[in-house]
Amino acid sequence: MKFREIEKKWQKKWEEKKIFEVKENPKKKKFYVLDMFPYPSGAGLHMGHAFVFSLGDIFARFKRMQGFNVLYPIGYDALGLPAENAAIKAGTHPKDYTKNSIKNFMRQQKAMGWSYDWSRMINSSDPEYYKWDQWIFLKMLEKGIAYRKKAPVNWCSKCETVLANEQVVNGKCWRHEDTDVEIRHLEQWFFRITDYADELINGLDKLGWPENAKKLQRNWIGKSHGTEIDFEINGKNWPIFTTRPDTIFGVTFMVISAQHSRLMELVTKEQKKEVDKFLKKIKTVSKKSMKEVEELEKEGAFTGSYAVNPMNGNKIPIYTGNFVLADYGSGMIMAVPGHDQRDFEFADKYEIPVKVVIQSKEADLSPERMTEAYTGTGKLVNSGNFDGLSNEEAKEHISIYLKEKKLGRKVVNYKLRDWLISRQRYWGTPIPVIYCDKCGIVPEKELPVKLPEKVKFGKGNPLATAENWIKTKCPRCGGKGRRETDTMDTFANSSWYYLRYTDSKNDKKIFDVKKTNYWCPIDQYIGGPEHITMHLIYIRFYTKFLRDLGLLKFDEPALRYFTQGIVHGSDGEKMSKSKGNVIEPFDMINKYGADTLRLALVSFASPDKDTNWDEKIVMGSYKFLNKVFDFFSEIKFSKPDRKTESKLNRIIKELTDDVEDFRHNLAVIKIRQLFDFLADNGADKKIAESFLKMLHIYCPYLTEELWGKLGNKTFISFEKWPVADEKKIDKKLEEQEKAVENLISDINNVLKIVGSKNKVFIYTLPNEKQFYSGSAILIKKKTNLDAEIYAVNDKEKYDPENKSKKAKPGKPAIFLK
RNA sequence: GCAGGAGUAGCGAAGUGGUCAAACGCGUGAGACUCAAAAUCUCAUGGCUCAGUGCCUUCAGAGGUUCGAAUCCUCUCUCCUGCACCA
Numbered sequence: 001m002k003f004r005e006i007e008k009k010w011q012k013k014w015e016e017k018k019i020f021e022v023k024e025n026p027k028k029k030k031f032y033v034l035d036m037f038p039y040p041s042g043a044g045l046h047m048g049h050a051f052v053f054s055l056g057d058i059f060a061r062f063k064r065m066q067g068f069n070v071l072y073p074i075g076y077d078a079l080g081l082p083a084e085n086a087a088i089k090a091g092t093h094p095k096d097y098t099k100n101s102i103k104n105f106m107r108q109q110k111a112m113g114w115s116y117d118w119s120r121m122i123n124s125s126d127p128e129y130y131k132w133d134q135w136i137f138l139k140m141l142e143k144g145i146a147y148r149k150k151a152p153v154n155w156c157s158k159c160e161t162v163l164a165n166e167q168v169v170n171g172k173c174w175r176h177e178d179t180d181v182e183i184r185h186l187e188q189w190f191f192r193i194t195d196y197a198d199e200l201i202n203g204l205d206k207l208g209w210p211e212n213a214k215k216l217q218r219n220w221i222g223k224s225h226g227t228e229i230d231f232e233i234n235g236k237n238w239p240i241f242t243t244r245p246d247t248i249f250g251v252t253f254m255v256i257s258a259q260h261s262r263l264m265e266l267v268t269k270e271q272k273k274e275v276d277k278f279l280k281k282i283k284t285v286s287k288k289s290m291k292e293v294e295e296l297e298k299e300g301a302f303t304g305s306y307a308v309n310p311m312n313g314n315k316i317p318i319y320t321g322n323f324v325l326a327d328y329g330s331g332m333i334m335a336v337p338g339h340d341q342r343d344f345e346f347a348d349k350y351e352i353p354v355k356v357v358i359q360s361k362e363a364d365l366s367p368e369r370m371t372e373a374y375t376g377t378g379k380l381v382n383s384g385n386f387d388g389l390s391n392e393e394a395k396e397h398i399s400i401y402l403k404e405k406k407l408g409r410k411v412v413n414y415k416l417r418d419w420l421i422s423r424q425r426y427w428g429t430p431i432p433v434i435y436c437d438k439c440g441i442v443p444e445k446e447l448p449v450k451l452p453e454k455v456k457f458g459k460g461n462p463l464a465t466a467e468n469w470i471k472t473k474c475p476r477c478g479g480k481g482r483r484e485t486d487t488m489d490t491f492a493n494s495s496w497y498y499l500r501y502t503d504s505k506n507d508k509k510i511f512d513v514k515k516t517n518y519w520c521p522i523d524q525y526i527g528g529p530e531h532i533t534m535h536l537i538y539i540r541f542y543t544k545f546l547r548d549l550g551l552l553k554f555d556e557p558a559l560r561y562f563t564q565g566i567v568h569g570s571d572g573e574k575m576s577k578s579k580g581n582v583i584e585p586f587d588m589i590n591k592y593g594a595d596t597l598r599l600a601l602v603s604f605a606s607p608d609k610d611t612n613w614d615e616k617i618v619m620g621s622y623k624f625l626n627k628v629f630d631f632f633s634e635i636k637f638s639k640p641d642r643k644t645e646s647k648l649n650r651i652i653k654e655l656t657d658d659v660e661d662f663r664h665n666l667a668v669i670k671i672r673q674l675f676d677f678l679a680d681n682g683a684d685k686k687i688a689e690s691f692l693k694m695l696h697i698y699c700p701y702l703t704e705e706l707w708g709k710l711g712n713k714t715f716i717s718f719e720k721w722p723v724a725d726e727k728k729i730d731k732k733l734e735e736q737e738k739a740v741e742n743l744i745s746d747i748n749n750v751l752k753i754v755g756s757k758n759k760v761f762i763y764t765l766p767n768e769k770q771f772y773s774g775s776a777i778l779i780k781k782k783t784n785l786d787a788e789i790y791a792v793n794d795k796e797k798y799d800p801e802n803k804s805k806k807a808k809p810g811k812p813a814i815f816l817k
Numbered sequence: 818g819c820a821g822g823a824g825u826a827g828c829g830a831a832g833u834g835g836u837c838a839a840a841c842g843c844g845u846g847a848g849a850c851u852c853a854a855a856a857u858c859u860c861a862u863g864g865c866u867c868a869g870u871g872c873c874u875u876c877a878g879a880g881g882u883u884c885g886a887a888u889c890c891u892c893u894c895u896c897c898u899g900c901a902c903c904a
Contacts, residue, residue: 212820212821212822215820215821216820216821216899216900219819219820219821219900220900222903224903224904226904240904241903241904242904243903243904244904255904298902322902323902324902324904325902325903325904327903328903328904329903329904330904332904333904334904335904336904340904341902342902342904343904413903413904414903415903529821529898529899530898530899532899533899533900566898603841603842604829604830604842605829605830605831606830606831609822609823609830610822610823610897610898611829611830612829614828614829614843616828616829616842616843616844617829617842617843619843620842620843621842623856626856627857665830665831665841666831666840666841668841668842669831669840669841669842672841672842673840673841742870744860745860745870746868746869746870747869748859748860748861749861749867749868749869749870750867750868750869781858781859782859782860783859783860784848784849784859784860801868803868806869806870808870811869811870813869814868814869814870815868816868
């Protein structure tokens with residue numbers, strides 16, 4: 001197959017000449033294009049990879065041709081669970097699995113024609129990479145950003161390990177369908193990302209990201225203003241967070257989360273049995289399916305303790321309940337059944353009194369007859385001195401009152417949690433600390449702390465089986481020490497990799513600040529919508545932390561972000577082996593060539609939309625490229641007319657804008673239109689070259705080949721992107737072209753009615769004759785009729801039926817014979 | 818429940834106030850080429866009508882704003898995606 005031959009030839013040339021390797025060049029404007037580095041799975045590239053990396057490559061090639069110094073690197077997010085699971089299943093070592101996967105990936109990536117600077121390749125499972133993960137960790141430890149605390153985790157008693165949320169399926173372990181996942185409280189490492197919560201929200205404003213992506217992040221961080229109110233319980237002070245201080249007089253009970261670490265302090269002897277029974281019942285509180293959560297009934301048990309309402313001294317019973325989150329706010333709520341639906345349902349079930357403190361204008365609110373909480377606005381009642389205030393005013397007044405009496409304060413709360421990074425897993429970055437009986441937690445001195453190779457996979461944390469590795473000396477006192485066996489969340493590896501690309505071989509420092517500040521931030525980042533809430537928050541957090549260390553001169557990692565759509569199977573479902581709808585990119589390359597696949601992927605639809613795979617589109621692209629190839633192989637240059645120049649320049653202008661905004665589907669249509677036009681009307685060398693340059697970003701191989709066929713010795717990859725000469729865009733000419741098309745369409749229309757004819761006579765208005773005078777050839781081609789063109793006032797004209805009187809401006813009259 | 822997105826001709830998909838019966842691709846039909854087929858090329862493809870440039874009905878549904886709406890507003894329905902009882 002000719003395309004494959006061509007592709008292999010150019011792939012080799014690019015590689016030999018290393019043409020895509022770049023260096024810092026202060027004289028040249030830089031542009032950093034980045035695709036999220038892939039997880040190298042054993043299955044090789046999937047269609048999503050083929051799509052998203054093609055988008056990156058198209059953009060990198062585009063910017064390169066526009067004269068920018070383009071950094072377009074690639075690497076592998078190689079640490080992670082799948083490698084470890086493959087190890088458990090297939091008995092291979094994660095290291096070998098990863099090595100093979102990367103090899104396979106590279107082969108396929110090169111075949112796709114992606115113009116990476118391979119010299120900067122990184123592999124996060126390489127100790128030379130994760131060494132710097134550890135370095136950052138120790139810096140965070142030093143600055144108090146990394147810390148340790150007890151946290152509830154998902155625990156499978158059969159695996160004897162902590163599970164990630166993704167590994168909890170319907171409350172059961174993913175590998176043990178019969179085993180309920182338990183919540184255990186273990187000491188875990190955290191990053192204090194909440195220190196940056198405000199900056200993470202405010203920084204969004206200046207970013208050129210899609211609005212919905214920004215919104216999603218804002219909601220995820222979830223800043224809310226509220227009041228913390230001190231309740232006295234058993235002589236101790238318990239601050240409680242609320243956004244509704246206006247309802248404080250309506251509090252009739254309190255609910256503490258069943259997962260709260262201090263729950264037992266509140267449980268009295270008499271109630272212990274009941275609470276235990278309740279806790280046992282709700283032991284599995286992990287991720288549930290949507291339905292389960294919706295149907296989940298609010299349940300709880302009385303703890304036996306009472307709180308004192310600081311406003312009126314009332315004694316309030318404290319319950320524990322399954323609907324209160326342990327890690328949001330205070331983990332305990334003041335329950336106002338009159339004005340909060342959840343509290344109402346709970347009160348209803350346990351027959352706790354309802355007290356109305358906001359009067360509704362419409363509804364008659366009497367506790368005995370209420371069937372749901374009143375959550376609207378209104379004037380306060382039953383609220384002591386605050387009666388009569390609107391509840392909005394009361395929020396403010398009550399907060400001020402509490403502050404004056406030192407019973408409360410205004411606080412800001414975030415949904416964003418501190419980032420739990422401990423994983424009881426092998427294939428991750430070892431957390432570089434040592435536990436010493438004398439000195440406590442001591443940072444490792446020698447980095448990297450390498451993963452020991454000899455471990456047992458299967459049960460529990462494999463690292464815990466590496467006895468010799470765990471036993472070590474305390475770097476501080478020289479006494480006995482134990483290594484940390486937890487590894488870091490792999491999201492840590494991907495939170496700063498973009499910086500390492502700027503200086504990936506540096507073995508002295510994490511990177512050379514000069515180089516990094518030349519290339520960064522990323523000018524165009526490209527990835528899936530699923531990364532907006534996790535990865536993109538973490539990478540922003542790391543950037544800000546490293547800036548605070550004085551390493552970076554910028555605050556945000558990526559100025560522009562593009563979210564690509566997902567390519568589904570032809571059945572509209574996600575591509576997956578079990579559904580049997582997987583299309584392998586490599587199969588497509590073998591069948592049609594990489595250029596065809598690349599072109600097809602951006603032709604389905606707007607690249608930010610989800611699409612369904614359709615091989616017909618691939619065949620359409622294939623057909624088109626064959627036509628292009630044939631045309632250029634036998635091209636005879638001709639002098640372009642003004643119409644061609646106009647069309648070309650208009651398309652250059654519009655297409656450049658389309659590419660800049662990732663409207664590749666529309667750009668491709670314009671390329672096709674231009675091609676059709678050139679095929680009909682001819683082109684000179686310059687125009688033909690401009691066409692190839694525009695096609696090049698989509699089909700790099702074919703265009704290199706044809707560029708050579710036109711007699712060029714250079715790489716088209718480094719040619720200048722065409723710039724539109726707006727003076728040559730002639731709207732009138734293009735309108736005339738359209739008028740001729742309409743005329744032909746009219747002729748065909750009549751022809752359809754009257755059957756076949758041999759000749760067409762056309763009568764134009766005198767001033768329009770010149771528009772049509774050259775169109776006889778085209779008319780012959782499209783209608784198979786010989787045309788004679790007259791002006792209506794032409795005395796010599798042949799017009800037996802006097803049709804010429806029907807001619808109108810822009811609409812010549814027709815007579816068929 | 819909250820947040821985001823979508824619903825356009827046989828299908829995929831552009832189009833966000835007039836130039837819209839609506840780009841482009843696919844499919845389908847007709848024709849050319851050919852002994853024939855494939856490939857390629859040409860035309861047609863909402864309905865009706867006609868030696869034409871006219872009429873009618875359309876852009877999930879119902880209302881509304883406007884001289885004028887696929888496009889703006891309101892409500893409703895359906896589908897997708899993310900989050901999960903956030904006090």
